[in-house]
Amino acid sequence: MHERAQGRCEGCGKIAPLELHHRKYRSRGGKHTLSNLVALCGWGNHTGCHGLAHGPNPPQGWSLPSGRCDPAEELFLHYWGLIYLKD
Numbered sequence: 001m002h003e004r005a006q007g008r009c010e011g012c013g014k015i016a017p018l019e020l021h022h023r024k025y026r027s028r029g030g031k032h033t034l035s036n037l038v039a040l041c042g043w044g045n046h047t048g049c050h051g052l053a054h055g056p057n058p059p060q061g062w063s064l065p066s067g068r069c070d071p072a073e074e075l076f077l078h079y080w081g082l083i084y085l086k087d
């Protein structure tokens, strides 16, 4: 997904240091797949989009529940708009 991100945060579009975020957290059974991973800015100090993703009100598709949901079938609010991320 670094290739997909092209150095830009996939949440806000900023060129910034990026961190990998698991949309379905690893603790919830999330896997290391392209559809489950997004490159987001921030996190140190719980800031930026990575902080937002782990906060109380993450944007659509940023924080997926545990269980049967498949990240490839869950819309993700990208800075382009709502998209599906392909594996």
Ligand SMILES: [Zn+2]
Pocket (backbone or CB within 6 Å): 009, 010, 011, 012, 013, 014, 040, 041, 042, 048, 049, 050
């Ligand atoms: Zn961002």
